[in-house]
Amino acid sequence: xxxxxxxxxxxxxxxxxxxxxxxxxxxxxxxxxxxxxxxxxxxxxxxxxxxxxxxxxxxxxxxxxxxxxxxxxxxxxxxxxxxxxxxxxxxxxxxxxxxxxxxxxxxxxxxxxxx
Amino acid sequence: xxxxxxxxxxxxxxxxxxxxxxxxxxxxxxxxxxxxxxxxxxxxxxxxxxxxxxxxxxxxxxxxxxxxxxxxxxxxxxxxxxxxxxxxxxxxxxxxxxxxxxxxxxxxxxxxx
Numbered sequence: 128x129x130x131x132x133x134x135x136x137x138x139x140x141x142x143x144x145x146x147x148x149x150x151x152x153x154x155x156x157x158x159x160x161x162x163x164x165x166x167x168x169x170x171x172x173x174x175x176x177x178x179x180x181x182x183x184x185x186x187x188x189x190x191x192x193x194x195x196x197x198x199x200x201x202x203x204x205x206x207x208x209x210x211x212x213x214x215x216x217x218x219x220x221x222x223x224x225x226x227x228x229x230x231x232x233x234x235x236x237x238x239x240x241x242x
Numbered sequence: 243x244x245x246x247x248x249x250x251x252x253x254x255x256x257x258x259x260x261x262x263x264x265x266x267x268x269x270x271x272x273x274x275x276x277x278x279x280x281x282x283x284x285x286x287x288x289x290x291x292x293x294x295x296x297x298x299x300x301x302x303x304x305x306x307x308x309x310x311x312x313x314x315x316x317x318x319x320x321x322x323x324x325x326x327x328x329x330x331x332x333x334x335x336x337x338x339x340x341x342x343x344x345x346x347x348x349x350x351x352x353x354x355x
Contacts, residue, residue: 131284161342172246172332172346218285222342228273229298230342232285 129154133219133233140209141241148204148236150193150219162195162202163220163230173218176204211240245269248333248347255323255354262309263318263350265333273297273339274316276308279349280329291316292339323354 133150140146154160161180165173177186182197193204202219219233249264267274276288290298294310305327307319320327330351334344 163342165344165346167346170348172244172248172348173334173344174346175343178343220285228275228336228339228342228344229287229290229300230285230344231287232277234282234284235279 129156129231131219131221131231131233134236136237137239138236139239142211143208146206146209148217150202152200152221154221157223160221164193164204165218165220167216209240211242214238214240245345246333246335246347248350250350253350253352257323257354259323260321263331265316265347267314267335269335269345271335271337273336275334276318277332278329297339325354328352328354
């Protein structure tokens, strides 16, 4: 079946340092997967951070970037300089473009940014 | 104001009992979903509904029954609760069933003792 593997947390980074959270996927039942990063801040629901539906394209939001790499089946999340407010749990997910909007998620990576 | 309301936030239940998790969305979305996240596991898809009709069910157990009394409601009834049902249950919605840009609720954390 489909699966997503991402960096095991927790991850602790100092403010203004760079960040990378790895995400690799296996899409056995989806011909053209869509890839997502969701973020969950403390006490809130998951929010869509960025989405890329075409291989080779890059998505970006709030200083975060992720490139859809079909060759390496990866969708790593990067940020050049993190802030304390970026502390949250980050989820990588893959979905289908078709009639079924079901998402397959990774386990989530808890990020703590130290000031 | 939260666009998807889940109630309660926390719930402790006794093994064998029955509980209902509430979900209401105020986004005008036509598709609603339930996901579950157990400890150390990914979020797992449970159900999807479109215009109050069940579209997909990935939950093996019939103890889990979604209930959609109104277009913007999708509650989850769980019967004969087991400790393995302990998890955080997330409700989500999207504009329509083919749109995977979800909005999630903040979850109901269920502990079965």
